Amino acid sequence: MYRKILVPLDGSPLAETILPHARTLARPEDAEIILLQVPLVPSSEFLSRDPSLTSNIISSIENESQTYLKKEVAKLKSEGANVSSITREGPVAETILAVAKEIRADAIAMCTHGRTGVQRLLMGSITEDVVRLSPIPVILLHPAPPHN
Numbered sequence: 001m002y003r004k005i006l007v008p009l010d011g012s013p014l015a016e017t018i019l020p021h022a023r024t025l026a027r028p029e030d031a032e033i034i035l036l037q038v039p040l041v042p043s044s045e046f047l048s049r050d051p052s053l054t055s056n057i058i059s060s061i062e063n064e065s066q067t068y069l070k071k072e073v074a075k076l077k078s079e080g081a082n083v084s085s086i087t088r089e090g091p092v093a094e095t096i097l098a099v100a101k102e103i104r105a106d107a108i109a110m111c112t113h114g115r116t117g118v119q120r121l122l123m124g125s126i127t128e129d130v131v132r133l134s135p136i137p138v139i140l141l142h143p144a145p146p147h148n
Contacts, residue, residue, distance in 0.1 A: 002031040006105040008096045009037050011068055018111040018141045023081055034103055035072055035085040038095045039065040093129035100136060109139040
């Protein structure tokens with residue numbers, strides 16, 4: 001059914017809750033799971049007037065993203081998954097959709113952050129944009145409510 005499943009991750013434990021589900025979706029056909037991280041790299045004019053410092057900050061963010069994805073890839077490979085990773089910069093929702101098209105993904109699997117009300121209004125919803133604009137299926141996992 002699925003040959004390639006794109007899984008966007010933001011580095012949070014909440015986003016990672018989709019991974020066991022993506023693994024379950026991929027298992028029957030040994031589909032490839034492609035982990036994607038779109039690191040939030042601040043615009044250089046907000047970082048520093050020193051170009052070398054700006055370059056170091058951006059490089060650090062990119063290295064952190066690649067290290068994170070390598071760890072997640074290794075974890076999934078140890079479970080027998082067919083997995084790879086991609087890091088891209090850009091507007092998050094648009095970048096997710098562009099990568100999905102580029103790799104010819106059959107589905108996008110991601111976790112919602114469960115924001116509502118004013119928080120959602122102020123922060124927007126990457127998930128909502130992906131769902132609204134995606135020409136391929138988007139599989140969503142809503143986070144479990146916090147335990148009291």
